[in-house]
Amino acid sequence: MRRGQGSRQADIAREAGVSQSTVSQVLRGAGDLSRISPETQRRVLTAARRLRYTTSPQQRVAAQSRNAPLLLGVHTFEPIFPTSIGDYYFEFLQGIEEQAGIESCNLVLFTAARDEGGIRRIYRNGVNGLGQAAGSLILGHRAHLDDLARLAADGHQFVYIGHREVPGVEICYVGGDYRAATGRIVDDLVAxxxxxxxxxxxxxxxxxQADRWDGFAAALDRFGLPVPTPAYVNPDELTAQWLDDSLAAATTAILVESVSLLRVLHAIISLRGLRIPEDVSVVLLVDDPNGEVGGQPWAAMHIPRNAMGAWAVRLLTALLTDPAGEYERQVLLPCSHTLDRTVGPPRT
Incomplete structure (x- = not known):
């Protein structure tokens, strides 16, 4: 059992024989609000004193004044600042900032050191780099699952922006319902x-990415249509032969997961002298904020990025102020789509 500055809420939970959530609520002064018995609260506080557990300065300030604004951390696994209105992350960050103002919260950006793979890590030398914040919003394409699991074990409240599953831990997240959205796109293409x-x-x-493919395959199964073998490739690995083989197999519509793949596919289609959508329809399964591919809008899935950022802030403040409340902790928001310009009836 670690003592002194090394003690964690998980240590207190084991010492007191209660859950880590109970420890977090008692130490925040929310024991009565969460209907935790006085005896259990005393047991938790006794264990905390025995282990010489100390809270961060921000937590002490929040405990002293319920009117003190919460300090929410923002951590990204990849560098995304500075950003412009055309960047993919812009609307996420805009939603976070706007909702933080509505909730009367302050934001702090954490930029932890990168590991050998270029991913920003939360823990360094065993220390939680987000510990100054009451809770954190985390986003990024390449999440480090070990850090997320350890963060949950340490009792640090956080919400991941995007659908992420951590083995052995149910983390809180706000993502897009890509599975359902891709299924609806297939419905319209079949129509x-x-x-x-x-x-x-x-x-x-x-x-x-898995959600998109699952929605695609499930929709084709529902219609009794053949499910093609997917091509999971880096943009520089995509060849004209793949397109030739697909068209030779009578493919009339192609779904693409990323802008970088779309850029290469568009170049290959142009080199082949083919036309979109007369010869083949193409749908992008993500937003293209800059509209940079081919200088035209594409049939695409539209992700509610602003709403995801705002919803994540609301969820995090709820976790901090009402941890025992009855509300969804894993949220998938509906996505919309348009099938204009680059989608048409199949060629004869």
Whole structure:
């Protein structure tokens, strides 16, 4: 059992024989609000004193004054600042900032050191780099699952922006319902007469990419249509042969997971002298904020990025102020889509 500055809420939970959530609520002064018995609260506080547990300065200030604004941390696994209105992360950050103002919270940006793979880590030399904040909002394409699991074990409240699953831990997240959205796109393509599809996916597979493929495959199964073998490739690995083989197999619609893959596919289609959508329909399964591919809008899935950022702030403040409340802790928001310009009936 670690003591002194090394003591964690998980240590107190084991010492007192209660859950880590109970320890967190008692130490925040929310024991009565959460209907934790006086005896249990005393047991938790006794264990905390025995282990010489100390809270951060921000937690002490919040405990002294209920009117003190919460300090929320923002951690990104990849560098995303500075950003412009055309960047993918802009609307996430805008939603976070706007909702933090509504909730009367302050924000602090954490930029922890990178590891050998270039990913920003939360822990360094065993110390939680987000410990100054009451709770944290975390986002980034390449999440480090070990850090998220350890953060949950340490009792640090956080919300991940995006669908992420951590083995052995149920973390809180706000993501987009990509599975349902992709299924609706397939529904509309089938209604237009498409029966043979191609699928271009990113080589790095995370929950958002898997959700898109699952929605695509499930929709084709529902219609009794053949499910193609997906091409999971890096942009520089995509060849004209893949397109030739797909068209030779009577493919009339291609779904693409990323802007970088779309850029290469568009170049190959142009070199082949083909037209979109007359020869093949193309749908992008993510927003293209800059509209940079081909200088035109594409049929695409539209992700509620601003709403995801705002919802994550609301969820985090709820976790901090009412940890025992009845509300969803894993949220998938609906996505919309448009099938203009680059989608048409299949070629004859």
């Amino acid at each position: 237009l007469g498409h029966r043979s599809f191609g699928y271009l996916g990113e080589s790095s597979r995370y929950e958002p």
